[in-house]
Structure formats: C-alpha cells, structure tokens
C-alpha cells in the first residue's frame with residue numbers, strides 16, 4: 001500500500017465561530033494529482049492553509065507523510081504557490097533569481113551561502129519554467145504570467161515531494177495559460193511529486209487528475225475519481241464542474 | 253575642518269558617530285522600508301525621546317540617573333515600545349496603522365511633561381529634536397558602536413531569513429522559518445538603531461535617515477543587495493557631508509543631513525527623468 005502524503009481526519013475549521021471547513025476527511029497518496037474545486041468561499045484556500053499548517057483546525061487531525069502536522073519538520077519536502085502570489089509588493093527590489101533562491105533558504109542553515117548545487121537547482125528550475133533569461137530582472141517588472149512562473153520555479157527548486165497550488169492561474173492571461181499547463185505536464189512526467197491543485201477549470205488538467213475534491217460551503221461534497229465526478233449528473237447534491245469527455249484517450 | 257577634527261575631541265566623536273550611523277541606519281532601513289514599516293521609525297524615535305527626558309528628569313532627584321547617559325534609558329524604552337507596538341497591532345487587526353499614532357502621541361506627551369519638569373536642568377530641546385555636533389559623548393560612541401555591531405551581526409547571520417520574511421511572510425512560514433521570533437529580533441534591532449541615531453540627527457529626523465537613502469536606492473536598483481549597498485552609499489554621503497556642512501554653517505546637523513538625503517533623492521529622480529527621455533529619443537531615432 002502506498003503511503004499517505006496528506007491525511008485529514010474529520011477536520012473542521014472556524015473563523016471567529018463561522019465554519020469554513022466542516023468535517024473534512026481526505027487521504028492523499030503518493031503520486032496523486034488532486035484537483036480541489038468549489039465555488040468562491042467554499043473553503044478551498046482554508047483547506048490548503050490547514051494542510052500547510054498556517055491554520056490549526058479546531059477539530060480533527062492533519063497528518064503529513066504519516067506524521068501529525070505539528071511534528072512534521074522537514075518542510076522543504078512541501079512547496080506552495082499561493083493564490084495571492086501576484087499581490088506581493090511589486091516595487092520590492094528583488095531579482096527573479098533572488099526570489100527563486102528563497103525556495104532554497106528553508107533548508108540552508110544560518111551563515112551558509114548558496115553553493116554550486118543550489119545555484120544549479122535555481123538555474124534548472126528557471127529553465128523549466130522558461131524564465132532563465134529573465135533572472136536579473138526585478139520581479140515587479142514582469143507580467144503576471146511571468147511572475148507566476150517564477151513563483152512556480154521557486155516552488156519546484158527544492159524538488160518537493162508535495163506541490164500545492166492555490167488557483168495559480170488567476171491573473172494569468174490566456175496566452176500564458178498554456179505555458180503554465182505545459183509546465184505542469186512536464187513536472188508530472190519528470191517527477192514523482194504529489195500535486196494538490198485548486199482550480200476552476202478541470203478541462204485543462206483532465207489527463208493529470210487522479211482525484212477530485214469538491215467543496216460545498218465547507219463540506220466535502222465529492223471525493224472521487226475524475227470519471228465518477230464527470231458522471232455525477234443531475235441527481236447529485238452539487239452542480240459538478242463541467243468535464244469534457246476524457247477517460248484517457250490521449251489528450252492533444 | 254580637518255585641522256579642527258584633530259584638535260577637538262567632540263568633533264571626532266561626532267564624526268565617528270556620523271560614519272557609523274550613516275552605515276547602520278540605511279542597512280536596517282532597507283528592511284524597514286520594504287516591510288512597509290517606515291512610520292514605525294517615527295513612533296519609536298518619539299518614544300526614545302520620552303525615555304531620554306525621563307532619565308534627565310530622574311537625574312534631578314536620583315544621583316544614579318544624573319551620572320547615567322540618558323540615551324541608555326531612551327534605548328531601553330525604545331526596545332520595550334517596539335515590542336509593545338506589535339502587541340498594539342494585534343489589538344487592532346483591521347487598523348494596524350493606528351498603533352503608530354497611539355505610540356507616537358504617548359511618546360510625545362510624556363516627553364513634553366518630563367522636559368518641562370526638568371526645565372533648567374541641562375535639557376537642550378534643540379539638541380534632542382534636531383541633533384547636535386557637540387552632544388556626542390564617549391559613552392554615546394560606545395553605545396553606537398555596540399548597536400552597529402549587533403545590527404551587522406544580526407543581518408549577516410539572518411540575511412536570507414529576513415529577506416524571505418520581508419518579501420513573503422506566508423511562504424517564509426510555510427518553509428519553516430520561525431517568523432515570529434525573527435520578527436521580534438528585527439524589531440529589537442530597529443529599536444536600537446533608532447535610539448542611537450537620534451544622538452546625531454535628533455528625534456524628529458531619525459526616520460528620514462532610515463528611509464530616505466533607501467527611497468533613493470529603490471528608484472533604480474533591481475536586487476535587494478544593490479538596494480542595501482546604494483542606500484548605505486547615500487546614507488554615508490548625507491551624514492558625512494551633512495556633518496561637515498553643519499559644522500561650517502554652525503547649524504543643527506540633523507537638518508543638513510536630512511536635507512542632503514532629500515537632495516540625493518531629487519537628483520536620482522532627475523537622472524531617472526533624463527534617462528527615460530534619452531530612451532524615448534533613441535526609440536524615435538530607430539523608428
């Protein structure tokens with residue numbers, strides 16, 4: 001049996017007494033590609049932030065790689081691209097390369113400087129997202145789509161075992177959307193990383209997704225395979241997001 | 253002035269203080285500015301003044317304090333206030349900036365009371381508010397050097413962590429940085445630097461020395477390291493130049509130092525303008 005990467009057991013989270021997550025249980029295995037869908041305000045980001053340990057649930061438990069959230073210390077195994085990545089202070093004087101280097105900081109000790117291995121990893125990550133030629137540019141001088149790719153480079157520079165992306169394509173224009181999904185496909189092919197992707201568009205990732213979690217006002221309305229999800233018809237309690245015919249007949 | 257430097261020890265003290273502060277203030281200031289905490293510098297300097305005037309006031313009654321450098325108590329109060337500021341910010345989650353006027357008014361109110369209570373007891377208001385060349389004592393120099401050393405050590409050791417925390421607090425937390433601890437350490441250093449800087453530029457102008465050189469550097473730098481280096485270059489230029497001019501013109505150094513910093517900022521903006529005009533010309537020519 002493959003090990004659990006993320007395991008939520010009857011998790012509830014309340015903001016000042018208002019429930020944002022209600023009794024959510026999920027078991028994510030190594031190599032899974034989980035799509036989290038649901039309307040705005042349904043608790044997707046709250047779920048992500050609970051997994052990351054940014055929020056502590058008032059009820060239930062979170063386990064990462066088989067350890068309780070609080071005891072899990074090897075944070076460099078997990079990377080996160082936040083929903084608000086593009087809303088950082090765009091005047092901040094850091095170069096693309098400095099931003100990606102931050103992805104290595106978590107594992108670097110005090111005093112230590114970036115070594116050759118770190119630098120190679122940074123170059124590699126930037127080349128993966130096709131941004132190496134922009135390495136000396138100020139992050140704020142790039143377009144939203146380019147910035148997002150830099151944040152993805154920062155997320156993959158550690159070769160994480162779990163990559164969490166919260167609506168990473170918000171604010172990315174159509175033209176660059178394809179680049180983004182290409183990177184996602186590339187990562188999927190090249191690594192054995194587990195993915196959690198919050199998205200509004202299942203269609204572009206149909207060939208990647210192994211599991212769909214649909215949140216409805218904080219409750220888990222569906223936690224199933226993509227095929228089952230697409231077959232949830234009129235009878236379902238929720239209105240599933242549209243999924244085109246898929247079932248692995250070779251996407252373009 | 254060089255001959256005078258050799259002759260008068262007070263000038264040497266002021267000079268050393270200016271060089272060290274011209275370096276330390278923009279160094280920590282680079283982080284203060286990018287974390288959008290510029291105004292905190294103002295709040296802390298006013299509180300430092302309260303500490304200093306309280307020490308002067310106590311000095312009239314308690315022998316211990318009349319021998320004590322008032323800057324010590326000022327520095328202590330500044331550090332306490334920096335930690336209190338965080339507590340206040342958490343009290344007003346939705347109006348965090350309110351913590352600044354609250355702290356500032358408290359500091360100024362207390363200063364006003366203690367200064368008026370110790371009137372006639374060696375309190376020179378202008379020195380406190382705008383700095384003075386003759387006010388820097390050997391024990392001030394000791395404190396200034398100690399603070400500079402602490403600042404450099406903290407920044408060298410925690411440079412990466414502080415940069416990460418400043419740029420993206422949430423990500424820093426996710427990657428396991430002890431963000432609260434780092435933040436408190438940072439505030440501690442900021443409080444120290446502000447307290448000792450006021451010796452040379454005075455309470456009202458401390459925040460300018462922390463922010464203006466950085467503001468100028470920000471206009472044209474791409475990387476954070478460049479920003480720090482240029483901010484320090486500008487900071488040194490302003491403090492050393494300002495001190496020399498203040499001595500020659502016999503005015504408060506704080507005013508001249510800060511005006512020089514403003515001029516640097518103006519010059520940078522002017523160069524920027526010229527640069528962008530040139531670019532346009534080049535574009536036209538290639539059309």
Ligand SMILES: Nc1ncnc2c1ncn2[C@@H]1O[C@H](COP(=O)(O)OP(=O)(O)O)[C@@H](O)[C@H]1O
Pocket residue numbers: 015016019020038039040041042043044045046047
């Ligand atoms: N910091 C917060 N304080 C109070 N309520 C919040 C906070 N963040 C989110 N919420 C509320 O929790 C619910 C879930 O939000 P969120 O997890 O951001 O949803 P989603 O990411 O699916 O849009 C929403 O009703 C939202 O208003």
Ligand SMILES: [Mg+2]
Pocket residue numbers: 044045046083166167
């Ligand atoms: Mg969200």
